[in-house]
Amino acid sequence: MLAYILRSLMQGLVVMLAVAFIAFTMFRFVGDPVVNMLGQEATLQDRAELTERLGLNDPVPLQFARFVADAAQGDFGVSWRQGRKVSSLIVERLPATVELAVLSAIFAFVVGIALGVYAAIRRDGWIANLVMSLSLIGVSLPTFLIGIGLIYIFAVELRWLPSFGRGDTVRIGWWTTGLLTVSGLKSLVLPVLTLGFLQLTLIMRLVRSEMLEVMRADFIRFARARGIPERKIEFRHALRNTMIPVITIAGLQLGGVIAFAIVTETVFQWPGLGALFVNAVQFVDVPVMSAYLMFVAFVFVLTSLMVDLIYVALDPRLRGSPAMAK
Amino acid sequence: MTTAVPPAKPPGRLARWWDSDIAFSFRSSPVTVMATLLALLLVLAAVAAPLIAPYDPFDPASLDLSDGFSKPMEPNEITGKVFWLGSDGQGRDIFSAILYGSRISLLVGAASVLFSLVIGVGLGLVAGYVGGRTEALIMRVADIQLSFPAILVALLVFGVARGLIPPALQERATLFVLVAAIGLSNWAQYARTVRGSTLVEKNKVYVDAARLIGLKAWPVMLKHVLPNVAGPVLVIATINLALAVIEEATLSFLGVGMPPTQPSLGTLIRFGQQYLFSGEWWILLFPSLVLVLLALSINLFGDWLRDALNPKLR
Numbered sequence: 117m118l119a120y121i122l123r124s125l126m127q128g129l130v131v132m133l134a135v136a137f138i139a140f141t142m143f144r145f146v147g148d149p150v151v152n153m154l155g156q157e158a159t160l161q162d163r164a165e166l167t168e169r170l171g172l173n174d175p176v177p178l179q180f181a182r183f184v185a186d187a188a189q190g191d192f193g194v195s196w197r198q199g200r201k202v203s204s205l206i207v208e209r210l211p212a213t214v215e216l217a218v219l220s221a222i223f224a225f226v227v228g229i230a231l232g233v234y235a236a237i238r239r240d241g242w243i244a245n246l247v248m249s250l251s252l253i254g255v256s257l258p259t260f261l262i263g264i265g266l267i268y269i270f271a272v273e274l275r276w277l278p279s280f281g282r283g284d285t286v287r288i289g290w291w292t293t294g295l296l297t298v299s300g301l302k303s304l305v306l307p308v309l310t311l312g313f314l315q316l317t318l319i320m321r322l323v324r325s326e327m328l329e330v331m332r333a334d335f336i337r338f339a340r341a342r343g344i345p346e347r348k349i350e351f352r353h354a355l356r357n358t359m360i361p362v363i364t365i366a367g368l369q370l371g372g373v374i375a376f377a378i379v380t381e382t383v384f385q386w387p388g389l390g391a392l393f394v395n396a397v398q399f400v401d402v403p404v405m406s407a408y409l410m411f412v413a414f415v416f417v418l419t420s421l422m423v424d425l426i427y428v429a430l431d432p433r434l435r436g437s438p439a440m441a442k
Numbered sequence: 443m444t445t446a447v448p449p450a451k452p453p454g455r456l457a458r459w460w461d462s463d464i465a466f467s468f469r470s471s472p473v474t475v476m477a478t479l480l481a482l483l484l485v486l487a488a489v490a491a492p493l494i495a496p497y498d499p500f501d502p503a504s505l506d507l508s509d510g511f512s513k514p515m516e517p518n519e520i521t522g523k524v525f526w527l528g529s530d531g532q533g534r535d536i537f538s539a540i541l542y543g544s545r546i547s548l549l550v551g552a553a554s555v556l557f558s559l560v561i562g563v564g565l566g567l568v569a570g571y572v573g574g575r576t577e578a579l580i581m582r583v584a585d586i587q588l589s590f591p592a593i594l595v596a597l598l599v600f601g602v603a604r605g606l607i608p609p610a611l612q613e614r615a616t617l618f619v620l621v622a623a624i625g626l627s628n629w630a631q632y633a634r635t636v637r638g639s640t641l642v643e644k645n646k647v648y649v650d651a652a653r654l655i656g657l658k659a660w661p662v663m664l665k666h667v668l669p670n671v672a673g674p675v676l677v678i679a680t681i682n683l684a685l686a687v688i689e690e691a692t693l694s695f696l697g698v699g700m701p702p703t704q705p706s707l708g709t710l711i712r713f714g715q716q717y718l719f720s721g722e723w724w725i726l727l728f729p730s731l732v733l734v735l736l737a738l739s740i741n742l743f744g745d746w747l748r749d750a751l752n753p754k755l756r
Contacts, residue, residue: 134586142598146605256738258688260695261730264715272719279719368589375591382696383715394696397601405601416589 124424128417133184135413139406140183143193144176146402152196192407197399202407205392211292212282213388216380217373220308224315225366229355231316232323236331237350248324251317259376263310263383270306278303280385311380315369322365326358333357360430367423374412467750477742484736488544495538496526500703509533514724528724530713536724539710540732546706547733550620551687555679557625562632563675567663569633570640581637584630592685593692595627600698613701620699624689631678639671673751680744684737691733707733 143149149170150163158166167173171182186192192202235244254262271279283299285292294300330336331354339349378390385391389408396404459465468474487494498504512518514528514536527536565584569577587595603619604612643649644667652662687707693699694708702709707729714726 131586142602146602253738256684256741257734258692258737260692260711261734264711264718264726264730268718371589371591371594375593378593378597379692379696393597394698397597397604397698400601400605402601402605405598409598412590412594 120428121424124421128421131417132410132413135409136184136187137180139187139409140180142402142409143183143406144172144179147196147400149193149196149402152402153194187407187410192410193403195396195401195404197396197401197404202403205404206389206407206411207290209387209389209392212294212386213377213381213390215294215304216307216311216386216388217370217377219304220310220312221315221366221370221373223308224312224319227312228316228319229323229362232320233327233350233355235320235324236327239328247320251320254313254317259310259314259379260383262313263306263380266306266310267383277305279306282387307380307384307386310383311373311376314376315366315373318369319362319366323358323362326361327354330354330357356430360427363426363430364423367419367426370419371412371416374415464750468746471746473742474746477739477746480735481739481743484544484732484739485548487541488548491538491541491545495535495541497535497538499534499539499542506533511722514728527728528722530722530725531717536728539705540707540729543705543707543710543729544732544736546617546700546704547687547690547708547736550617550624550690550700550706551683553621554624554628554686554690555683557621558627558629558682559632559675559679561625562629563636563668565629566633566636567640567667567671570637571644571659571663571667577637580633584633587627587630588634592624592627592689596623596689596693597696597698599623599626600693613703616699616701617704620690620693623693624686627689628682628686631682632675635674635678636671639674640667643667643670677744677748677751680747681741684740684744687733687740688737707736 149172150166151158154162154166171179174182190203192206194200195202195205198205231247235247238244267279270277278299281303282294283301283303284297285294285300286296294304331350336349336353339353340346344353374390377388378394380386381388381390382394389411392404393408395401396408468478492498506521508520509518509523509525509529510531510533512523512525512529512533515524515526517524518529525535525537527540529535530539565580569580600619600623603615603622607615607619640663649662649666652666657666690699690706691708691711694706695712697712700706700709702713705713710729711726711733714729717723717725
């Protein structure tokens with residue numbers, strides 16, 4: 117088991133290094149950092165000084181090593197456009213994105229599993245059929261149109277919920293949260309629904325098909341033969357065995373959550389990392405772009421590591437590898 | 443049908459096609475027929491936009507501000523002109539803007555699909571045929587690319603291109619940058635599929651025969667292996683066309699796509715969103731509707747094609 121975890125760790129490290137290389141190449145070769153930081157009017161001497169201070173005269177491998185060392189400590193240089201440290205920009209906007217992403221993941225997971233199990237158990241009921249057809253249409257709808265549609269219904273017509281921003285936030289240390297105020301919670305509803313929707317349909321369809329598969333397996337028939345109540349078979353035996361592929365996909369979908377958070381944050385003017393990144397792309401703010409890239413890669417590596425650990429917890433066969441068996 | 447009476451003359455090409463398995467499965471699925479007709483209609487309308495469009499949305503001379511905010515199918519309060527789908531704040535005809543917009547959307551979509559197809563199929567063929575280190579490297583890169591969401595890759599490529607292209611050329615280059623950005627974010631799927639089928643085809647006798655008569659690697663790959671791995675590629679390309687159109691719309695909606703001077707459907711939706719609160723619903727609704735119908739109809743056609751070409755389901 118230790119070897120298994122170590123191997124996942126190593127793979128994650130390799131991915132991080134590869135992404136760091138791409139980020140470094142962008143950082144160093146797209147646009148001229150010196151011109152962008154000093155402006156067009158700077159004297160040649162100022163430029164030469166800054167070039168020396170940033171270490172841009174050193175050999176490229178050395179620069180890359182320094183970039184990785186700085187990045188590991190959370191230092192991504194200074195934003196060309198806003199003139200502030202990229203790390204403080206990210207820290208400032210991180211809570212908004214994390215609250216949005218985590219809540220929509222929970223929403224998608226809970227509702228998706230519930231609907232998927234229902235659709236599998238009541239396979240021929242009209243509600244199950246309706247849910248399945250709706251999910252098909254949902255897959256073809258672009259995220260930003262779902263967001264706009266929700267804004268139209270709940271903010272323009274019904275006037276129940278705000279259409280943009282985070283509402284009032286409460287500051288706890290460096291973290292700002294919208295979870296403790298009424299307007300903050302209200303502001304979360306529409307973005308969470310928008311971001312969670314695609315995930316929800318995917319998880320639901322997956323749970324349904326896996327569950328139908330598992331319900332045909334031999335161990336379910338034997339459980340029935342032993343006279344275990346149907347409810348207990350469905351939830352204790354079948355659902356538990358459908359969870360492994362569901363968790364894999366859900367973990368890998370986190371990339372999708374982050375990507376569509378970019379879109380969702382733009383639709384709802386949500387002050388998170390995705391909106392920061394879109395702005396950086398619009399104005400070619402390369403330090404912010406490469407920092408965001410590193411951040412996303414880090415989240416990826418972290419979640420795939422967590423998915424691996426959850427495997428070990430859920431699947432007894434992975435505990436105690438052959439090497440450790442007595 | 444009975445075989446007692448043989449047909450007097452062999453049926454024409456069209457008739458034979460009509461009786462083929464694929465045509466039969468097409469005919470017996472009304473949803474597919476509807477979706478295909480709709481997709482064809484939208485594509486034709488987009489291609490023939492300059493002929494159909496009642497106004498030229500790119501000609502500033504023809505725009506009249508007093509035509510602004512006309513409601514659909516109602517005569518304008520000041521000028522009395524009728525715009526089928528209404529007009530926007532500058533008096534631009536929404537119907538014409540949609541025709542030209544879907545033209546750009548489809549152009550970017552098709553070009554980027556072609557771009558990713560060429561890269562992906564090329565790399566997949568090389569990976570499968572050559573094998574060894576080359577294969578390992580190509581497939582590793584494809585893995586990394588696949589694990590990153592397409593929209594993120596496209597945004598990065600777009601940002602990098604913005605940084606490298608001089609500002610004076612940027613507006614004209616946007617279309618090509620978009621094609622490259624969307625194309626580069628979608629090639630890995632082709633590479634994986636083609637590599638898989640190439641590995642199978644490589645060991646068949648016809649490839650050995652082609653090599654025995656002294657053909658070099660490239661002709662064998664392109665003339666002999668490629669036609670035999672093309673089926674799945676066609677399916678991926680169809681479904682990817684819908685994805686590419688949506689991806690382009692998303693980028694344009696985010697403000698990193700087509701500029702306002704050459705609006706695609708996504709740019710139109712971006713504009714329309716500003717009027718969401720003031721009640722001019724038609725500026726937003728119609729472009730969105732066309733985008734969804736376009737994506738949905740291509741998707742349905744692609745789904746059918748996947749099942750029809752899948753020998754396991756026959």
